Amino acid sequence: xxxxxxxxxxxxxxxxxxxxxxxxxxxxxxxxxxxxxxxxxxxxxxxxxxxxxxxxxxxxxxxxxxxxxxxxxxxxxxxxxxxxxxxxxxxxxxxxxxxxxxxxxxxxxxxxxxxxxxxxxxxxxxxxxxxxxxxxxxxxxxxxxxxxxxxxxxxxxxxxxxxxxxxxxxxxxxxxxxxxxxxxxxxxxxxxxxxxxxxxxxxxxxxxxxxxxxxxxxxxxxxxxxxxxxxxxxxxxxxxxxxxxxxxxxxxxxxxxxxxxxxxxxxxxxxxxxxxxxxxxxxx
Amino acid sequence: xxxxxxxxxxxxxxxxxxxxxxxxxxxxxxxxxxxxxxxxxxxxxxxxxxxxxxxxxxxxxxxxxxxxxxxxxxxxxxxxxxxxxxxxxxxxxxxxxxxxxxxxxxxxxxxxxxxxxxxxxxxxxxxxxxxxxxxxxxxxxxxxxxxxxxxxxxxxxxxxxxxxxxxxxxxxxxxxxxxxxxxxxxxxxxxxxxxxxxxxxxxxxxxxxxxxxxxxxxxxxxxxxxxxxxxxxxxxxxxxxxxxxxxxxxxxxxxxxxxxxxxxxxxxxxxxxxxxxxxxxxxxxxxxxxxxxxxxxxxxxxxxxxxxxxxxxxxxxxxxxxxxxxxxxxxxxxxxxxxxxxxxxxxxxxxxxxxxxxxxxxxx
Amino acid sequence: xxxxxxxxxxxxxxxxxxxxxxxxxxxxxxxxxxxxxxxxxxxxxxxxxxxxxxxxxxxxxxxxxxxxxxxxxxxxxxxxxxxxxxxxxxxxxxxxxxxxxxxxxxxxxxxxxxxxxxxxxxxxxxxxxxxxxxxxxxxxxxxxxxxxxxxxxxxxxxxxxxxxxxxxxxxxxxxxxxxxxxxxxxxxxxxxxxxxxxxxxxxxxxxxxxxxxxxxxxxxxxxxxxxxxxxxxxxxxxxxxxxxxxxxxxxxxxxxxxxxxxxxxxxxxxxxxxxxxxxxxxxxxxxxxxxxx
Numbered sequence: 001x002x003x004x005x006x007x008x009x010x011x012x013x014x015x016x017x018x019x020x021x022x023x024x025x026x027x028x029x030x031x032x033x034x035x036x037x038x039x040x041x042x043x044x045x046x047x048x049x050x051x052x053x054x055x056x057x058x059x060x061x062x063x064x065x066x067x068x069x070x071x072x073x074x075x076x077x078x079x080x081x082x083x084x085x086x087x088x089x090x091x092x093x094x095x096x097x098x099x100x101x102x103x104x105x106x107x108x109x110x111x112x113x114x115x116x117x118x119x120x121x122x123x124x125x126x127x128x129x130x131x132x133x134x135x136x137x138x139x140x141x142x143x144x145x146x147x148x149x150x151x152x153x154x155x156x157x158x159x160x161x162x163x164x165x166x167x168x169x170x171x172x173x174x175x176x177x178x179x180x181x182x183x184x185x186x187x188x189x190x191x192x193x194x195x196x197x198x199x200x201x202x203x204x205x206x207x208x209x210x211x212x213x214x215x216x217x218x219x220x221x222x223x224x225x226x227x228x229x230x231x232x233x234x235x236x237x238x239x240x241x242x243x244x245x246x247x248x249x250x251x252x253x254x255x256x257x258x259x260x261x262x263x264x265x266x267x268x269x270x271x272x273x274x275x276x277x278x279x280x281x282x283x284x
Numbered sequence: 285x286x287x288x289x290x291x292x293x294x295x296x297x298x299x300x301x302x303x304x305x306x307x308x309x310x311x312x313x314x315x316x317x318x319x320x321x322x323x324x325x326x327x328x329x330x331x332x333x334x335x336x337x338x339x340x341x342x343x344x345x346x347x348x349x350x351x352x353x354x355x356x357x358x359x360x361x362x363x364x365x366x367x368x369x370x371x372x373x374x375x376x377x378x379x380x381x382x383x384x385x386x387x388x389x390x391x392x393x394x395x396x397x398x399x400x401x402x403x404x405x406x407x408x409x410x411x412x413x414x415x416x417x418x419x420x421x422x423x424x425x426x427x428x429x430x431x432x433x434x435x436x437x438x439x440x441x442x443x444x445x446x447x448x449x450x451x452x453x454x455x456x457x458x459x460x461x462x463x464x465x466x467x468x469x470x471x472x473x474x475x476x477x478x479x480x481x482x483x484x485x486x487x488x489x490x491x492x493x494x495x496x497x498x499x500x501x502x503x504x505x506x507x508x509x510x511x512x513x514x515x516x517x518x519x520x521x522x523x524x525x526x527x528x529x530x531x532x533x534x535x536x537x538x539x540x541x542x543x544x545x546x547x548x549x550x551x552x553x554x555x556x557x558x559x560x561x562x563x564x565x566x567x568x569x570x571x572x573x574x575x576x577x578x579x580x581x582x583x584x585x586x587x588x589x590x591x592x593x594x595x596x597x598x599x600x601x602x603x604x605x606x607x608x609x610x611x612x613x614x615x616x617x618x619x620x621x622x623x624x625x626x627x628x629x630x631x632x633x634x635x636x637x638x639x640x641x642x643x644x645x646x647x648x
Numbered sequence: 649x650x651x652x653x654x655x656x657x658x659x660x661x662x663x664x665x666x667x668x669x670x671x672x673x674x675x676x677x678x679x680x681x682x683x684x685x686x687x688x689x690x691x692x693x694x695x696x697x698x699x700x701x702x703x704x705x706x707x708x709x710x711x712x713x714x715x716x717x718x719x720x721x722x723x724x725x726x727x728x729x730x731x732x733x734x735x736x737x738x739x740x741x742x743x744x745x746x747x748x749x750x751x752x753x754x755x756x757x758x759x760x761x762x763x764x765x766x767x768x769x770x771x772x773x774x775x776x777x778x779x780x781x782x783x784x785x786x787x788x789x790x791x792x793x794x795x796x797x798x799x800x801x802x803x804x805x806x807x808x809x810x811x812x813x814x815x816x817x818x819x820x821x822x823x824x825x826x827x828x829x830x831x832x833x834x835x836x837x838x839x840x841x842x843x844x845x846x847x848x849x850x851x852x853x854x855x856x857x858x859x860x861x862x863x864x865x866x867x868x869x870x871x872x873x874x875x876x877x878x879x880x881x882x883x884x885x886x887x888x889x890x891x892x893x894x895x896x897x898x899x900x901x902x903x904x905x906x907x908x909x910x911x912x913x914x915x916x917x918x919x920x921x922x923x924x925x926x927x928x929x930x931x932x933x934x935x936x937x938x939x940x941x
Binding site: 415417568 | 912922
């Protein structure tokens with residue numbers, strides 16, 4: 001692995017020149033800032049010069065055709081891949097040198113395109129695993145069943161049910177996660193990520209496999225999560241109804257680069273975006 | 285609901301403890317009434333030792349989800365280290381229980397150390413590669429023990445590696461190269477073995493049902509997801525591996541002391557496989573299953589002695605047939621039907637929550 | 649001269665390991681299973697050859713061919729009866745089954761042939777070759793092992809690269825489901841793999857026993873584990889890897905015996921394996937696989 005550069009910690013708000021942060025977030029340190037982020041796989045620029053700022057309580061969208069590099073961006077932000085170039089600031093703090101687990105502890109929660117739950121554990125245990133780092137007792141206290149074990153497990157149990165209630169899933173607490181329907185699994189993944197108390201929630205195709213009414217409900221829930229937890233949400237989604245419906249800022253990617261940024265209205269009418277989605281030969 | 289969850293777990297754990305105590309009681313009664321053969325009598329402590337080995341290996345294979353083919357290595361470290369400690373304590377005039385406790389303690393400490401030293405570099409590997417490296421470690425430990433000489437007399441402790449130390453009387457050796465461990469006093473204490481078994485089971489069950497155990501099972505189910513929620517993969521992998529090694533050491537000490545002599549060659553690949561077979565037949569992640577499988581498969585070959593030369597062939601065939609049946613659709617369907625019937629008997633509304641459930645969802 | 653002699657012996661032993669390792673690596677590459685019974689096929693092959701030549705008076709080459717043929721049938725039968733039903737089962741069930749097969753072969757051999765060592769007379773009766781005024785003596789078995797191993801490698805590589813069946817094998821190893829969709833019979837391809845691997849094991853068995861020269865029902869066990877180690881060493885699933893791993897392992901073993909310690913030679917072999925895997929987690933020539941997120 002190449003030696004990592006050391007970066008000066010930046011606490012300055014970068015000027016909102018080409019980015020759209022909702023006005024209410026302008027005075028605050030952005031939840032996420034990516035600067036010149038890029039990665040090459042064997043000479044191929046999978047993501048190149050990716051610049052994005054997500055406001056403190058913004059719901060932002062990342063869209064683009066298949067293979068545009070959207071999930072790769074998520075993997076870069078969460079350090080599943082090490083970026084070849086660029087800086088990532090989480091609430092003003094450089095996350096260079098952190099691994100995936102440390103990035104999560106620093107405040108990024110995520111879900112996966114192909115759902116990654118702990119299939120053999122119960123719904124409640126999946127959520128409790130999200131709470132893992134906030135449960136405060138030592139391993140030997142667990143083995144010896146010291147009072148701290150009982151207190152903390154009780155707290156975790158209550159908190160888990162509270163979080164499950166966000167999606168009205170309290171009654172499923174004892175079911176095996178792997179046996180749940182697809183849509184429910186997606187929601188559980190969101191709850192598990194929320195349990196880690198993130199500042200920024202990355203959702204990779206949260207509405208995939210959901211029917212229109214479920215998607216409608218999901219949109220409502222994402223908004224509610226943002227309001228209740230006061231966090232930023234960055235989501236990848238192909239369902240344009242959802243993206244246009246809840247995102248305040250949208251970035252469009254194609255071939256590893258951002259080709260457009262703007263509000264839903266601006267994106268809808270951007271010729272380059274239309275071209276990326278529908279192909280070039282339309283004018284003729 | 286909370287209460288319900290906890291009681292289910294407690295019930296399940298206590299069933300296992302109950303089974304062990306019942307086994308203990310039955311054996312004690314048989315012994316008191318003179319209905320236990322000498323052969324069986326000699327198997328009681330080994331059964332407990334094998335049960336601990338199987339339960340502890342299940343922690344690595346079933347709960348952590350990493351295949352280890354080197355469990356016998358840790359057992360042998362516990363066996364030889366424990367034997368040495370017991371010999372020294374015995375010389376100092378300690379009683380049987382003190383010797384046994386000292387041996388188990390020494391076995392645990394040494395195999396914990398070995399588990400840590402081996403795990404540190406090796407646990408970065410995954411799957412089949414980890415399996416082969418643990419197998420290699422077991423072979424190395426066997427080679428080292430085969431060449432180790434430790435003797436003691438009035439002038440103190442004499443050790444040698446590869447060559448026997450000079451001027452030490454033959455009967456002063458505790459560990460003598462390929463001739464292995466010779467115990468100063470055979471300690472064949474069944475009640476103490478049962479206590480040790482239950483102690484190990486309590487530790488394993490309590491570990492599984494705590495935040496650490498959850499984290500370990502999370503690694504098994506999905507490493508990437510576990511990382512994404514801030515779980516330190518390496519340390520939990522290490523924890524499961526080292527706890528498993530430590531208990532193997534305890535079992536080794538217990539087993540070793542119950543025999544007059546133990547050859548280092550005993551703890552080879554086949555021994556590791558034998559323990560693995562207990563785990564797989566008992567069900568991955570199913571601690572109770574491991575204990576029962578270990579007991580049955582230790583008693584069974586003894587009971588089949590009349591079959592003489594055909595015994596091991598039958599064992600092999602049974603192994604293959606059980607594996608085939610476990611995975612055939614016909615049998616599986618039947619198993620699910622039985623499970624379904626059992627499930628219906630339980631109160632509706634609360635689905636069974638058992639920390640012992642097999643991760644693959646298959647019942648052996 | 650000692651060094652040269654040890655080197656030649658190491659390469660010879662390594663060649664035998666390489667031929668056995670081929671069976672492991674091909675089966676792993678294609679069926680994705682650790683076939684722990686492979687080592688015992690070696691032993692069966694050696695017994696067949698032993699009885700064919702010394703009890704029924706067949707010529708040496710005929711004995712070897714018969715051993716290869718019978719082991720081929722045995723390998724295919726084992727795959728058919730024990731492994732095929734488990735194609736969709738978890739890998740641990742397959743592993744235990746393979747171990748069951750291994751026990752079965754060992755104990756059946758014990759029942760049929762007896763548990764004791766038998767002397768395995770040399771099939772290659774020619775005079776050893778003397779070089780440098782007789783200071784370097786190379787036995788014919790040594791040369792034959794090296795020559796046969798090289799020939800097997802060349803033929804096998806050509807087979808896999810050039811023939812239709814070889815291409816099918818590569819396809820199955822890459823992606824079973826895609827291969828099936830392309831009209832390749834996965835079951836048949838796996839059978840062929842077992843057939844080749846088992847026939848080679850028989851060949852290796854004859855070479856091994858000629859070199860030791862003794863034979864018992866447990867003969868295959870340790871070389872099996874070592875050859876498996878060799879396969880992992882070189883990068884399991886890779887045919888050149890099996891050759892490289894086998895040769896290195898053989899040389900390390902013989903050199904370790906000669907220059908470090910006879911008793912610790914096994915420990916040295918396994919220690920080197922661990923070190924190699926820590927530096928290159930998928931073996932020397934193994935492919936690196938990245939899990940897709």
